[in-house]
Amino acid sequence: MKKIKIQIDNREVEVDEGTTILKAAEKLNIHIPTLCHHEDLCIAGNCRVCVVEVEGANLLSASCATPVMEGMKIHTNSMKVRNTRRTILDMLLSEHAGECTSCTRSGNCELQTLAGYYASPDNALLDISIKSKPDTSSPSITKDDSKCIRCQRCVRTCEEIQKVGALSMSGKGEHAKVSTFFELPLNTVICTNCGQCVTRCPTGALVERSYIDEVWDALSNPDVHTVVQTAPAVRVGLGEALGHDPGGRFTGKMVSALRNLGFDAVFDTNFTADLTIIEEGSELLARLTNVLTGDKSAQLPMFTSCSPGWIKFIEHRWPHLLGHLSTCKSPQQMFGPLAKTRYPEATGVNPQKICSISIMPCTAKKFEADRPEMRASGFKDVDYVLTTRELAKMIKQAGIDFDALEESECDSMLGKHTGAAVIFGATGGVMEAAIRTVYELVTGRQVPFENLNITPVRGMEGIREATLKIEGTVEKYRFLEGVEVKVAIAHGLINADKLMEAVNGGNAPWHFIEVMACPGGCLSGGGQPIPTSPDIRAARANAIYEEDASLLLRKSHENPEITKLYEEFLVDGPLGHTSHHLLHTHYTPRP
Amino acid sequence: MSEDKINKMQEKINLIFSDCEVCEVVSQALAEDPEQILKMLLVSSLRGRGGAGFPTSLKWKFARQAPGDRKFVIVNADEGEPGTFKDREILEKVPYKVFAGMAICAHTIGAREGFIYLRGEYNYMRKTLEEQIQDFHNKIAGKLDFVIKIVSGAGAYVCGEETALIESMEGKRGEPRNKPPYPVTAGYLGCPTVVNNVETLVYVTMIMKMGPQHFASLGTQHSRGAKVFSISGDTPIPGIYELELGMSLAEFVELFGDGDTKAVQVGGAGGFCVPRKKFTETIIGFEGVPTGGSMMLFNSTRSMYNVLHNYLDFFCEESCGQCTPCRVGCQQLRKGIEEVKNHSLKPVHLDVLKKMTDTMRYASKCGLGQSVPNSFNSIIDNFREEIIF
Ligand SMILES: Cc1cc2nc3c(=O)[nH]c(=O)nc-3n(C[C@H](O)[C@H](O)[C@H](O)COP(=O)(O)O)c2cc1C
Ligand code: SF4
Numbered sequence: 001m002k003k004i005k006i007q008i009d010n011r012e013v014e015v016d017e018g019t020t021i022l023k024a025a026e027k028l029n030i031h032i033p034t035l036c037h038h039e040d041l042c043i044a045g046n047c048r049v050c051v052v053e054v055e056g057a058n059l060l061s062a063s064c065a066t067p068v069m070e071g072m073k074i075h076t077n078s079m080k081v082r083n084t085r086r087t088i089l090d091m092l093l094s095e096h097a098g099e100c101t102s103c104t105r106s107g108n109c110e111l112q113t114l115a116g117y118y119a120s121p122d123n124a125l126l127d128i129s130i131k132s133k134p135d136t137s138s139p140s141i142t143k144d145d146s147k148c149i150r151c152q153r154c155v156r157t158c159e160e161i162q163k164v165g166a167l168s169m170s171g172k173g174e175h176a177k178v179s180t181f182f183e184l185p186l187n188t189v190i191c192t193n194c195g196q197c198v199t200r201c202p203t204g205a206l207v208e209r210s211y212i213d214e215v216w217d218a219l220s221n222p223d224v225h226t227v228v229q230t231a232p233a234v235r236v237g238l239g240e241a242l243g244h245d246p247g248g249r250f251t252g253k254m255v256s257a258l259r260n261l262g263f264d265a266v267f268d269t270n271f272t273a274d275l276t277i278i279e280e281g282s283e284l285l286a287r288l289t290n291v292l293t294g295d296k297s298a299q300l301p302m303f304t305s306c307s308p309g310w311i312k313f314i315e316h317r318w319p320h321l322l323g324h325l326s327t328c329k330s331p332q333q334m335f336g337p338l339a340k341t342r343y344p345e346a347t348g349v350n351p352q353k354i355c356s357i358s359i360m361p362c363t364a365k366k367f368e369a370d371r372p373e374m375r376a377s378g379f380k381d382v383d384y385v386l387t388t389r390e391l392a393k394m395i396k397q398a399g400i401d402f403d404a405l406e407e408s409e410c411d412s413m414l415g416k417h418t419g420a421a422v423i424f425g426a427t428g429g430v431m432e433a434a435i436r437t438v439y440e441l442v443t444g445r446q447v448p449f450e451n452l453n454i455t456p457v458r459g460m461e462g463i464r465e466a467t468l469k470i471e472g473t474v475e476k477y478r479f480l481e482g483v484e485v486k487v488a489i490a491h492g493l494i495n496a497d498k499l500m501e502a503v504n505g506g507n508a509p510w511h512f513i514e515v516m517a518c519p520g521g522c523l524s525g526g527g528q529p530i531p532t533s534p535d536i537r538a539a540r541a542n543a544i545y546e547e548d549a550s551l552l553l554r555k556s557h558e559n560p561e562i563t564k565l566y567e568e569f570l571v572d573g574p575l576g577h578t579s580h581h582l583l584h585t586h587y588t589p590r591p
Numbered sequence: 592m593s594e595d596k597i598n599k600m601q602e603k604i605n606l607i608f609s610d611c612e613v614c615e616v617v618s619q620a621l622a623e624d625p626e627q628i629l630k631m632l633l634v635s636s637l638r639g640r641g642g643a644g645f646p647t648s649l650k651w652k653f654a655r656q657a658p659g660d661r662k663f664v665i666v667n668a669d670e671g672e673p674g675t676f677k678d679r680e681i682l683e684k685v686p687y688k689v690f691a692g693m694a695i696c697a698h699t700i701g702a703r704e705g706f707i708y709l710r711g712e713y714n715y716m717r718k719t720l721e722e723q724i725q726d727f728h729n730k731i732a733g734k735l736d737f738v739i740k741i742v743s744g745a746g747a748y749v750c751g752e753e754t755a756l757i758e759s760m761e762g763k764r765g766e767p768r769n770k771p772p773y774p775v776t777a778g779y780l781g782c783p784t785v786v787n788n789v790e791t792l793v794y795v796t797m798i799m800k801m802g803p804q805h806f807a808s809l810g811t812q813h814s815r816g817a818k819v820f821s822i823s824g825d826t827p828i829p830g831i832y833e834l835e836l837g838m839s840l841a842e843f844v845e846l847f848g849d850g851d852t853k854a855v856q857v858g859g860a861g862g863f864c865v866p867r868k869k870f871t872e873t874i875i876g877f878e879g880v881p882t883g884g885s886m887m888l889f890n891s892t893r894s895m896y897n898v899l900h901n902y903l904d905f906f907c908e909e910s911c912g913q914c915t916p917c918r919v920g921c922q923q924l925r926k927g928i929e930e931v932k933n934h935s936l937k938p939v940h941l942d943v944l945k946k947m948t949d950t951m952r953y954a955s956k957c958g959l960g961q962s963v964p965n966s967f968n969s970i971i972d973n974f975r976e977e978i979i980f
Binding site for chain 1: 747749764766769771906907908909910911912913914915916918919920921922923926927930940943946947949950952953954955956961
């Protein structure tokens with residue numbers, strides 16, 4: 001690659017041809033402020049906060065969008081740049097109806113931070129903000145246009161990462177805004193509720209719909225028995241929202257914090273992640289058996305069904321492929337009915353008094369909990385869903401010194417888990433967990449990978465494929481002898497869509513496909529701490545695999561509480577009648 | 592009296608609307624080596640007539656040098672600048688000269704496809720133009736592998752900006768792109784693309800026909816040749832006139848004014864407002880006030896506050912709204928002068944606004960936001976009283 005030599009703030013640097021000024025400056029550890037720029041997205045160059053001065057040019061250049069040219073002399077902090085930056089911040093603030101003090105993003109708002117550094121102490125520009133009512137129609141995401149700075153990160157996210165296009169720009173000039181289709185309420189459009197836009201919004205224009213107040217009410221009501229579950233990705237994200245670097249694991253402290261907040265029973269979604277593997281693995285084997293023994297009605301490849309953003313996506317875009325979706329509920333929704341059937345049965349708590357709360361790295365889970373079919377227990381199975389961010393906020397509100405907490409363990413019965421459940425939080429994790437169990441069921445032996453680490457399905461490639469040859473089968477699965485099981489993994493809906501194209505075209509070689517709506521999987525879900533970036537996702541993934549490796553039990557079928565559950569409660573076994581009623585679901589075509 | 596004089600001046604030039612054996616010119620140009628054509632354009636000193644005034648020879652040279660099998664020629668017939676209506680007249684009267692300019696460009700840069708990006712309001716000409724294009728295709732058949740198509744404009748002023756135009760041709764929202772890369776290296780569908788104004792291409796045809804020296808002999812050192820002007824406002828003889836560049840505004844007002852001209856807005860809403868006291872010293876051309884052709888005359892009955900407010904309404908509406916300086920800046924300017932006018936704010940606020948326009952000029956993403964300060968500052972500086980009282 002051709003090298004280009006330039007000068008930034010009187011210091012020389014050599015970079016590859018095509019590098020932007022912004023990236024070149026980073027190499028010199030010169031920080032240039034940005035707003036519309038995001039590592040995950042294409043270049044927009046529309047906020048203009050990052051402008052710099054190039055000697056010889058009258059116009060300033062947007063450093064995020066301008067490639068370096070040989071001999072360029074750049075100034076990132078000249079008088080002209082400083083004046084312009086200040087004016088741009090003043091301008092953005094003049095159209096921003098930010099009620100900073102009460103905003104969800106206060107303290108973690110990119111506009112607020114830059115305003116603190118660069119805006120005028122006495123902004124002479126007039127207030128031109130439009131105080132519109134936020135769209136609170138969605139159970140997952142609240143959209144407040146009056147806080148929008150039109151950076152279009154959300155639009156690019158929805159289009160480039162998710163291929164959903166629920167948000168786009170409408171109007172021009174003073175009327176330019178981020179809109180849904182015909183300004184329809186968010187809950188009536190093709191939004192998948194994934195919340196990837198929320199984690200990339202620099203301000204409070206897009207935030208999760210919060211249920212903190214409802215949960216506090218439940219916690220303070222002596223007549224209500226609160227049961228909480230936490231998803232695997234929460235424990236590797238929570239630290240970031242409480243001031244730690246990405247990549248920390250806080251399982252034990254998180255459990256203690258939940259007890260301190262006053263939850264009556266602290267359980268773990270990981271428990272039902274293990275349960276998902278048993279049910280879903282059995283379903284996969286049943287489908288394989290049917291197909292290989294000539295039953296034409298069984299549909300392969302089978303798709304995983306744990307990601308509610310993905311579910312809504314396929315319901316909208318590929319409704320005729322719904323038969324491929326595993327009928328298994330997500331771990332959250334398997335936990336829900338158990339918390340209101342198995343748990344009260346065993347403890348004598350009145351199920352009517354149970355409030356079931358889940359802490360999720362996800363905004364789509366809020367929508368999922370509201371789906372009408374999620375009432376298998378006879379009640380709403382999961383009453384409230386909080387994001388990782390909301391939990392962090394409650395911990396702060398309660399004045400808990402998180403770092404000083406002792407570590408503790410979840411309550412038993414619905415709390416034990418294996419490493420296989422932990423890795424659900426990363427893309428490829430469900431696949432890996434499923435293979436660990438299914439392979440062993442079929443061959444009676446452990447998967448042929450060192451330390452159970454099925455590395456071919458790990459990583460951050462948007463689409464990954466792997467093949468596993470089945471050899472040495474036990475009697476029951478002899479028909480699988482020599483079969484090469486092919487699997488594929490996609491994360492980010494744009495990648496899922498590519499796999500669906502192939503399945504739809506009839507040229508999909510796979511038996512089993514894992515899809516996670518969010519890039520990186522749940523660890524970078526729409527409910528996780530903000531910001532997100534490739535580095536942050538890698539750090540969180542690392543923490544997840546560390547957690548898995550640190551556990552003694554790492555295969556779902558070895559979870560003793562799961563065994564007990566089947567012995568005592570789901571007595572007709574995986575895919576049995578009770579399972580079917582409580583743990584499986586159906587889908588709604590939304591063409 | 593002045594009409595006679597104007598007629599004489601126009602006859603002397605008569606390049607754009609004159610009859611021309613288009614086939615001959617094209618054949619003659621196709622026989623030339625592209626490098627030779629670039630040289631002729633260089634000698635002619637032709638600069639783009641769409642407003643920005645970029646040297647045409649250089650633009651074509653870049654596109655010719657840009658690597659790529661597929662290249663495009665696009666005629667910018669979006670004509671959205673308030674007060675311009677000359678491209679319509681050219682397309683109606685001498686369409687073949689436009690096609691010829693496109694063909695010459697195609698030959699020079701190595702393009703096989705051309706587009707006319709036609710302002711939505713001009714769709715009534717589409718059918719006729721298509722027939723004429725078909726006829727032109729027949730005429731050049733066997734000589735040049737080149738096809739012209741018409742694309743209907745998306746209806747926004749900003750779509751006249753060449754990269755927004757290209758975005759809209761690609762079926763996207765008409766928003767200007769980051770530059771570089773410029774269209775000459777990565778334009779329509781990412782391929783090298785020349786975007787030229789309608790008038791520019793007609794001049795190319797005439798330069799091929801008459802030789803570059805003739806064109807270069809007209810005008811001044813920095814503004815060679817002639818230009819088609821759209822003249823409107825307080826004038827007894829509004830219309831379209833082809834005049835030599837380099838005339839002073841005093842001369843111009845002498846010819847076209849109503850005897851009471853207080854100001855002339857040169858170059859449309861994004862141009863400069865020149866007050867009477869500066870008519871003599873102001874040259875119409877790149878060394879003075881450049882223009883894409885729009886000349887609006889205002890007499891003493893006009894309120895310059897209303898004129899400015901009108902422009903700002905236009906910009907608030909027609910900015911694409913993607914970049915901060917332009918989207919917010921335009922609204923600040925409009926609201927600012929309203930508040931000063933109704934005395935809610937002290938006149939010094941005008942100075943706050945003037946300072947703010949630096950940011951619009953230097954940091955806006957495209958020519959729209961960058962040029963809003965032209966009219967704002969020239970009106971504020973010259974007619975401050977009218978804004979305040
Ligand atoms: C907001 C805006 C609107 C424009 N509208 C037009 C237009 O209507 N017609 C035109 O020829 N050029 C227009 N331009 C200029 C074009 O971007 C481009 O410079 C021109 O088409 C190049 O042709 P030329 O080199 O022949 O002048 C506009 C520029 C801006 C910034
Ligand atoms: S300057 Fe105005 S028209 Fe141009 S890109 Fe910016 S907002 Fe759009």
